[in-house]
Amino acid sequence: MLGYILVAALLVVCFKTNPNKDSFKAFITNTSSNPTTTTSKITSFLTRAITGIPAHVYNDYAFFSIVTLEDNSATFLGVLGQWLVLSELVGRTAGLRGKPAVGSRAAVDTTEMELEEMADVDRTKAKQAALKKDYLTAGNAYQAAALRFKQGFSEVSQLQAARNFEDAYRILQSAAKIYASNPQQISRAGQLYEELGKIYSSGGQRDLEKAIEAYETAANYYEVSDDFRAPAQKASAAALLAERGRYESAITLLETIVSVCAQDEIRSYKVKDYLFLEALCMIGLEDWIRLGKSVRAWDGKYQGDKWAKSRECRFIKGLIDARNLNDSQIYRDACEEYDKFNRFQEWQIALLLKGKQGIEDLR
Numbered sequence: 001m002l003g004y005i006l007v008a009a010l011l012v013v014c015f016k017t018n019p020n021k022d023s024f025k026a027f028i029t030n031t032s033s034n035p036t037t038t039t040s041k042i043t044s045f046l047t048r049a050i051t052g053i054p055a056h057v058y059n060d061y062a063f064f065s066i067v068t069l070e071d072n073s074a075t076f077l078g079v080l081g082q083w084l085v086l087s088e089l090v091g092r093t094a095g096l097r098g099k100p101a102v103g104s105r106a107a108v109d110t111t112e113m114e115l116e117e118m119a120d121v122d123r124t125k126a127k128q129a130a131l132k133k134d135y136l137t138a139g140n141a142y143q144a145a146a147l148r149f150k151q152g153f154s155e156v157s158q159l160q161a162a163r164n165f166e167d168a169y170r171i172l173q174s175a176a177k178i179y180a181s182n183p184q185q186i187s188r189a190g191q192l193y194e195e196l197g198k199i200y201s202s203g204g205q206r207d208l209e210k211a212i213e214a215y216e217t218a219a220n221y222y223e224v225s226d227d228f229r230a231p232a233q234k235a236s237a238a239a240l241l242a243e244r245g246r247y248e249s250a251i252t253l254l255e256t257i258v259s260v261c262a263q264d265e266i267r268s269y270k271v272k273d274y275l276f277l278e279a280l281c282m283i284g285l286e287d288w289i290r291l292g293k294s295v296r297a298w299d300g301k302y303q304g305d306k307w308a309k310s311r312e313c314r315f316i317k318g319l320i321d322a323r324n325l326n327d328s329q330i331y332r333d334a335c336e337e338y339d340k341f342n343r344f345q346e347w348q349i350a351l352l353l354k355g356k357q358g359i360e361d362l363r
Helices: 002-016 021-029 038-046 090-097 105-131 135-150 155-180 183-202 208-224 230-243 247-262 267-284 288-301 311-325 328-341 346-361
Strands: 056-060 065-069 074-079 082-088
Touching (some): 021 056, 021 082, 056 183, 105 155, 135 183, 155 183, 183 230, 230 247, 230 267, 247 267, 267 288, 267 311, 311 328, 311 346, 328 346
Antiparallel strands (some): 065 074
């Protein structure tokens, strides 16, 4: 009995400390040196808008997460609040094994051949999985093949990449429709649409509108089957809506899940993230009065780490204070301080810079 209790406790800890997308971006962009002067701090924050983050595929497995860089150069495991490197591309150490130097014609040809061989293995895996009706594995394998071909230098490789992406979309969509027609398999359909959302949002052929639609469809199917994963899919859709500048739609979606998660002990730790995203959307709408009223309401409703004592709450309040004082320096300092611990995404940086400009325009 004690063993079961310990396992259950460990699973709860893993669920609560499962690293999210933003934490990976902070991990992958973190450097050993920190800016020390005011000028370097400002530069560090502002240049985030153009430096970018390596393209990657993020998979959330509830108790842990896996991230694979789109060029397949590395795979990372996120567990217990930290990220670990699982593997790196063999080609990075090819020089140590006497292989041709990168940049030579021989190296290019060798790389093309290696990628094609690995992609063929992925395609074989996909076909075998499809025959067994394991469509999720099949879709992921086709995507893996596509990402390998995408690393190639030839036009043929790029065409093969496109073909495999299409195969991944096709098999997942077809399977999802089949499962959706069976009342006993609704949750399985939701899982496939969730996977489609991940591919469309971070795959080689990024399409945010299709990703939003896939996540919302996944949420609908999860709700029908009373699956606990529904709020997470709505949150994913809301994040993409915000990235697209559809702030009001994102807010509406977030409001439907915050109260649900707040009442669940395990999912309550996500409340601060959802409220933070909602607050950013209000900044995007330049509706500071609405934001101020909302934050005051959240303070009374979501106590402790859910919101009131969170870093996200302090940051948003700092921005509100800066706006009320018409002080762009306070605004900038608040952004830089928060960015040290939670890296902003590119669209968030653009949104916050617009908010800073709004303060300066009031002078």
